[in-house]
């Protein structure tokens with residue numbers, strides 16, 4: 657029930673997941689989207705790759721572009737060290753409203769700041785709005801044709817420092833060919849592809865991890 661897919665996902669979380677237990681929220685969404693209706697969460701397989709990078713980097717300041725229902729925001733926030741913060745950006749107010757409730761149900765709201773609006777508008781304001789110097793880790797999971805322009809914008813706005821890491825979902829499916837060409841061809845990035853599958857399917861997809869060299 658619920659008129660939109662995100663609303664049905666939220667209903668399932670409230671029905672099945674334990675309040676305050678981020679893992680149970682993640683598992684509930686994965687179960688629902690694998691067995692009831694597909695949704696564009698990073699999912700369990702690619703999520704494990706994302707987890708390993710978050711644990712390795714231990715980011716103090718992290719940015720996610722494209723919140724959707726908050727699945728990856730919950731996954732990431734549950735792994736963040738104390739007094740770290742995930743800023744997650746969502747364009748669609750309906751998705752943002754659902755994500756806030758999913759994030760709250762998981763009990764990670766004090767590690768997550770959800771901002772609403774297009775990345776192109778927000779990126780130039782981030783430093784001032786959040787007293788940031790740079791992001792340690794950025795997860796790109798929004799419009800695939802925004803990956804490249806937004807990466808260039810983050811460079812221009814001084815939001816990346818030597819060692820900042822970009823993690824991009826869906827570089828194969830739906831694909832971000834211009835972004836891949838850029839990070840793999842640029843001397844300013846050290847890029848690595850983690851082969852996986854499109855969430856809840858056997859279709860090939862993967863995650864690209866790119867270290868900004870300054």
Ligand SMILES: Nc1ncc2ncn(CCCCCNC(=O)c3cc(-c4ccc(F)cc4)cc(O)c3O)c2n1
Nearest residue numbers: 696722745746747773774775797798799802826829830
């Ligand atoms: N600029 C800006 N700023 C801020 C924003 N916040 C949200 N957005 C818009 C994001 C809209 C959703 C983005 N995500 C995807 O489109 C996506 C799609 C698939 C997929 C779909 C169908 C298939 F058959 C196969 C694969 C799978 C994935 O894992 C995906 O992540 C923003 N944009």
Ligand SMILES: [Mg+2]
Nearest residue numbers: 698797825826
């Ligand atoms: Mg994705």
